[in-house]
Amino acid sequence: MKDSAWQELEEIFGHSDREPTLHDLRNMKYLERCIQESLRLFPSAPAIGRKLQEDLHLVHPTKIRTLISPSSAIELNTTSALANYATEAGKNIIPAGCEVLIPIIAVHRLKEHYPNPNKFNPDNFLPDRVQERHPYVYIPFSAGPRNCVAQKFAMIESKVIISTVLRQFRVEPITQMRDINLTWNVTLRSTKPLIIKLTSRK
Numbered sequence: 358m359k360d361s362a363w364q365e366l367e368e369i370f371g372h373s374d375r376e377p378t379l380h381d382l383r384n385m386k387y388l389e390r391c392i393q394e395s396l397r398l399f400p401s402a403p404a405i406g407r408k409l410q411e412d413l414h415l416v417h418p419t420k421i422r423t424l425i426s427p428s429s430a431i432e433l434n435t436t437s438a439l440a441n442y443a444t445e446a447g448k449n450i451i452p453a454g455c456e457v458l459i460p461i462i463a464v465h466r467l468k469e470h471y472p473n474p475n476k477f478n479p480d481n482f483l484p485d486r487v488q489e490r491h492p493y494v495y496i497p498f499s500a501g502p503r504n505c506v507a508q509k510f511a512m513i514e515s516k517v518i519i520s521t522v523l524r525q526f527r528v529e530p531i532t533q534m535r536d537i538n539l540t541w542n543v544t545l546r547s548t549k550p551l552i553i554k555l556t557s558r559k
């Protein structure tokens with residue numbers, strides 16, 4: 358089992374500086390887990406919205422209630438009724454017409470699904486771990502009929518770019534994860550520049 362993306366790339370490419378083939382990209386399994394884990398902790402779209410076409414019956418109302426923060430409910434003014442609906446005993450239905458915010462970033466950090474949820478751990482995406490989780494507990498590309506049309510392309514693109522950089526440079530963080538302040542509008546970003554140090558491998 359690889360525990361470093363560099364080690365994996367060395368095995369795939371040796372000393373060659375050829376361009377990656379599709380076969381190489383498929384073999385970048387550890388790098389893929391790192392990208393998946395990065396998108397778990399820092400999903401590019403940290404929340405998405407939907408307008409309900411029909412009543413939504415909450416299967417696990419208690420859990421869902423904790424995810425719908427009061428501030429999110431107030432921001433979407435049509436949903437001021439939503440928190441009441443979810444909290445009132447016996448009413449586990451969000452009515453058709455409500456706009457609902459799906460807080461992807463909060464779902465990705467639920468401790469019942471990800472032990473030590475704020476820690477970067479690519480092993481969260483080992484095949485066995487993925488198998489035992491509900492598929493909707495990891496939704497960086499959303500899910501269902503309006504999910505991201507380019508999720509496979511995005512993964513390939515990320516692997517090509519990151520592997521190209523890693524093969525030429527050793528990358529070290531200067532900004533530490535604990536010092537990152539997040540903000541979001543549509544997409545997630547850091548309030549300050551994220552500094553890394555690149556050292557040529559040649």
Ligand code: HEM
Pocket residue numbers: 396400401402405406496497498499502503504505506507508510511
């Ligand atoms: C890591 C990279 C990416 C992430 C995390 C991502 C994430 C998402 C998410 C969460 C949605 C659903 C938005 C919603 O439901 O409101 C979405 C939709 C979409 N994405 Fe991506 N995306 C990525 C890269 C890309 C790229 C590279 C393209 C195009 C080349 C793309 C094209 C689209 C399109 C066209 C939709 C709308 C699909 C629809 O509404 O039917 N995405 N993406």
